[in-house]
């Protein structure tokens with residue numbers, strides 16, 4: 001089953017959106033496979049956003065991610081990478097549809113409260129980076145009520 005890496009950014013934690021965001025993924029039917037509240041340093045944040053290191057906003061982005069604790073998670077389910085991105089909404093909240101997390105709770109691109117892997121391959125890399133000790137193996141008893 002596919003897995004994705006989801007991170008509630010420091011603004012999401014400070015704004016008490018952790019429960020709301022976790023609730024959306026839970027109610028959708030995805031399974032929580034990893035979860036931790038963690039503060040990362042800039043070397044780690046730079047690794048996570050390595051693909052964006054040439055961007056003019058890179059340093060600002062790193063400062064934002066290290067500005068407070070984040071909630072790092074692994075969610076599992078069929079098509080969870082693409083569906084997770086749809087639930088999150090577009091990068092710029094100005095374009096994010098109402099009903100998406102960014103569309104409902106955010107205004108500025110630099111305060112868009114949540115990260116989600118953009119592809120299965122990047123999800124694997126990000127899960128390995130954030131959960132080097134591995135994730136928790138379990139099977140939800142609701143599995144058969146969610147997947148045909």
Ligand code: DAT
Nearest residue numbers: 052057061090091109110112114115116118
């Ligand atoms: P996403 O978070 O939707 O996957 P991304 O991976 O392209 O977007 O960029 C990572 C974060 O960097 C994004 O959530 C907000 C910030 N960002 C992206 N493009 C930006 C831009 N043009 N100006 C300022 N910040 C930007």
Ligand code: MG
Nearest residue numbers: 115116117118
């Ligand atoms: Mg991205």
